[in-house]
């Protein structure tokens with residue numbers, strides 16, 4: 255378990271909220287106590303208010319004993335107390351003298367007497383230089399504990415120094431509020447997972463780079479943008495789980511052009527962010543087959559349909575196309591589904607030639623006419639276009655249920 259003892263930044267770019275976001279990416283159990291309250295946003299720290307030591311201790315007393323303690327913005331004297339309370343824990347102290355926005359939290363002489371109580375001291379090169387300036391010999395004796403994080407020097411890469419070694423990671427351009435907190439809690443998390451300190455540095459630097467690549471154009475470390483990537487795995491699993499059932503229905507559903515089931519994430523913007531079966535579900539010697547499990551690669555009509563439907567109704571994230579039969583449309587109506595007939599003759603010549611925009615046009619038309627998202631949109635074909643029934647819903651399970659009812663009446 256990692257215990258975080260740090261400051262509370264209500265803007266969540268830095269401090270405890272950032273620590274928790276980062277540690278949850280590693281899936282390690284985390285507890286936290288607020289050592290300092292702050293008034294701040296991504297641009298500026300206005301005020302800090304240390305909490306009474308007695309209050310913090312009351313909270314610590316009822317928590318399990320941690321394997322790793324990550325200390326962030328905290329009264330330096332408190333680190334001595336933590337050492338005594340948790341003699342066997344690894345204490346990782348992210349020594350913060352100044353915020354990236356320039357607010358002076360502590361003076362070097364305030365933290366120096368307590369550095370010896372931690373096992374690892376993380377600081378940027380500016381902070382390191384200030385501490386050396388204040389007491390060179392004291393810091394020299396502590397070199398095997400000190401991890402100097404890059405990013406504040408003008409080098410082209412991030413260079414992290416530890417115990418005479420240098421670790422290099424790609425730099426992401428930009429100024430992000432909370433990088434120190436993110437790196438130090440990732441380092442603490444990897445220690446908790448059993449990594450050697452060197453390995454924890456390499457892994458933490460790679461994780462921070464991945465998060466920062468997603469935080470481009472933002473002012474803070476947006477760990478939540480990496481956190482949402484788990485949904486990719488989740489939707490692939492949901493599609494693959496139901497593939498067998500979709501294949502069983504194949505002889506009743508697969509059109510000449512093949513069938514696909516596309517499933518989007520809440521944040522999907524492009525076809526490559528929509529899960530689908532590349533190569534589609536096709537009929538081969540009377541059996542429905544796929545060439546691949548669900549993945550994000552490949553283009554798909556149904557993926558484009560979902561992306562458009564989602565623009566109007568964000569909860570509509572899944573769609574499939576099945577072959578047209580008059581009785582299927584009748585069944586859908588009988589089942590009480592909202593059914594829209596799409597008239598392909600309304601398409602402009604330009605749209606027909608391109609094909610790209612026709613799915614978008616079709617859904618816009620349906621939504622405009624009905625005022626809500628239909629369950630089914632069908633058309634009876636056009637020159638060179640196979641007649642088709644399209645089924646929409648929240649997820650593959652819902653789509654499968656709808657398709658079953660439509661084909662069996």
Ligand SMILES: Cc1ncc(COP(=O)(O)O)c(N)n1
Nearest residue numbers: 261268269327353354431432
């Ligand atoms: C609660 C708290 N902890 C740490 C920092 C430093 O982060 P940064 O240097 O990015 O402002 C901060 N501003 N607030």
